[in-house]
Amino acid sequence: MTRDFSTTRFGDLHIDDNDIFIFNEGIPAFEGHKEWILIGNDENPIKWLQSLHDGAIALPVIPPDVIMNGYNARISKQELESIGMETPDDLVLLLVVSIPSSPRDMTVNLRAPLVIHRKKRIGRQIIAENEEYAVRQRLWSEEVEKNLTGRRKDDPAVHSSCEDR
């Protein structure tokens, strides 16, 4: 089955039901939103989890390995079984990112990954036990800034912060 759906960010979508992810409890702040679809392309590691309940709601998400090595969310087995996990290989983790008008101010939620069963297409945002993981972890630091300006003065990502305003 397919359906048509209008979104604010991506225009009119033609959606195959097989591509839909089910979040039975919704996602915090969007509790009633059970159906979501992942939109993105290969060039940009940021994907968008588009709500099929409200065309204006889309969450930017990113695989943890794009931003750090060894991301290791500790989550209880019972919570993982709640989305039908049998082995850890069943799971895909995505982190919610927040991208204000300046990309330098981008933050990522390390504490509560979206955990998705890749075959059953069931997902849930689960709070990891890792106290060291922040809900609002800044990605850009002075160190990044220094390395970028030292090497590449015309880095487009640095300039795009002005264009986005």
Next chain:
Amino acid sequence: MLVLSRKIGEGIRIGSDVEIKILEIKGDTIKIGIVAPKDLSIWRNELFEEISAENLRAATRSVSLTPDYPWSEIKKNQ
């Protein structure tokens, strides 16, 4: 909401395996002890609220990012 009054040392039970005890009251701070199965998540309200607020901010305020964002530099510094 069910509202119960308890004194120090008293507690309540939720179901057969969750017990909540009032341990200490000091000014406006109450120390609570919770006995529950290990695989049951117990979190402070603020953490839940923080995550909810962050999702709302991410979904409603985010701009699209150019593909040339320096991910490799970011990753090196995390």
